[in-house]
Amino acid sequence: MNPIEHASEPAGPGQPADLTAGLDESVLPADPLVLFDRWMADVLAAELPEPTAMVLATASAAGPMARLVLLKSHGADGFTFYTNKTSRKAADLAEMPRACLLFPWHALQRQVIIEGPVTVLSTPESEPYFHSRPRGSQLGAWASRQSTVLGSRAELEDRYEELSRRWPEGSEVPMPDFWGGYRVRPDTMEFWHGRVSRLHDRFRYRRPDGAWMIERLAP
Numbered sequence: 116m117n118p119i120e121h122a123s124e125p126a127g128p129g130q131p132a133d134l135t136a137g138l139d140e141s142v143l144p145a146d147p148l149v150l151f152d153r154w155m156a157d158v159l160a161a162e163l164p165e166p167t168a169m170v171l172a173t174a175s176a177a178g179p180m181a182r183l184v185l186l187k188s189h190g191a192d193g194f195t196f197y198t199n200k201t202s203r204k205a206a207d208l209a210e211m212p213r214a215c216l217l218f219p220w221h222a223l224q225r226q227v228i229i230e231g232p233v234t235v236l237s238t239p240e241s242e243p244y245f246h247s248r249p250r251g252s253q254l255g256a257w258a259s260r261q262s263t264v265l266g267s268r269a270e271l272e273d274r275y276e277e278l279s280r281r282w283p284e285g286s287e288v289p290m291p292d293f294w295g296g297y298r299v300r301p302d303t304m305e306f307w308h309g310r311v312s313r314l315h316d317r318f319r320y321r322r323p324d325g326a327w328m329i330e331r332l333a334p
Contacts, residue, residue: 137308137310137316138306138308138316138318139316140318140329140331143318143329145327146327147301147304147306147320147327148189148190148191150306151189151227151304151306154220154223154225154227154306157223157225158220158223161222161223163220163222163223165185166220167185167186167187168183168184168185168186168218169183169184169185169186169194169196169216169217169218170182170183170216170217170218170219171183171184171196171204171214171215171216172214172215172216172217173203173204173207173208173211173214174207174211174213175206175207175210175211176210177207180203180204180207182204184196184198184204186216186218187244187296188244192298192300193231193234193298193299193300193301194216194229194298194299194301195236195296195297195298195299196296196297197241197244197245197294197295197296197297198261198294198295198297199256199259199260199261199262199291199293199294200293200294200295201260201261201262201263201293202261202262203261203262205297206262208233208235208297212232212233212234213230213231213232213233214230214231214233214297214299215228215229215230216228216229216230216299217229224308224309225306225307225308225309226306226307227304227305227306227307228303228304228305228307229299229301229303229304229305230301230302230303231299231300231301231302231303232299232300232302233297233298233299233300234297234298234300235295235296235297236295236296236297236298237295238290238292238295240296241290241294241295241296242290244296245290245294246287246288246290250284250288253288253290254275254278254279254282254288255275256290256291256294257274257278257288257291258271258274258275258278259271260293301320302321302322303319303320303321304319304320304321305317305318305319305320305332306318306319306320310334313334314334315334316331316334317331317332317333317334318330318331318332319332
């Protein structure tokens with residue numbers, strides 16, 4: 116039995132997490148992605164709604180901004196999400212290509228915070244995911260110039276219907292040039308585990324010289 120994986124048994128649907136257990140230095144893996152994968156497995160096992168939802172925080176001269184996006188893939192090269200490049204988040208990242216991700220797994224009394232630089236995926240890197248999406252979502256990407264002002268709901272729906280006629284059922288919808296993927300490469304990853312009396316466990320992984328180091332933080 117892996118002590119990290121079962122340090123706090125995942126709560127079932129609607130069940131509170133066990134706050135008597137916690138996270139200890141002696142069982143932390145050297146690579147934070149290993150721990151992230153184990154925690155994500157617990158989230159999936161607990162059948163939490165939207166397990167891959169994460170808060171994406173960006174900043175620009177206009178100020179900070181946060182919103183929910185969905186994690187679509189992750190690995191040693193980083194954490195990937197997709198969006199419209201006309202959006203506020205895309206404009207922020209063009210101005211300041213760094214971001215913070217937060218996974219708020221409240222039911223398990225856990226959260227993960229990731230910070231790091233952001234790179235834009237190329238068209239060849241983004242197209243496979245775009246074409247894996249439902250046809251309606253592909254057309255929706257064309258119909259919505261995200262974050263721009265609309266005169267009415269009808270304007271959006273009329274645009275969608277026009278695109279449905281341009282690319283009828285059975286035809287391939289091309290990926291818009293204003294849509295694609297972004298990848299956050301973590302400089303730091305923090306794991307927070309709830310404990311009683313608010314004496315939570317917090318561990319931060321960071322790699323100032325390329326190798327991960329681990330620090331316990333006060334709650």
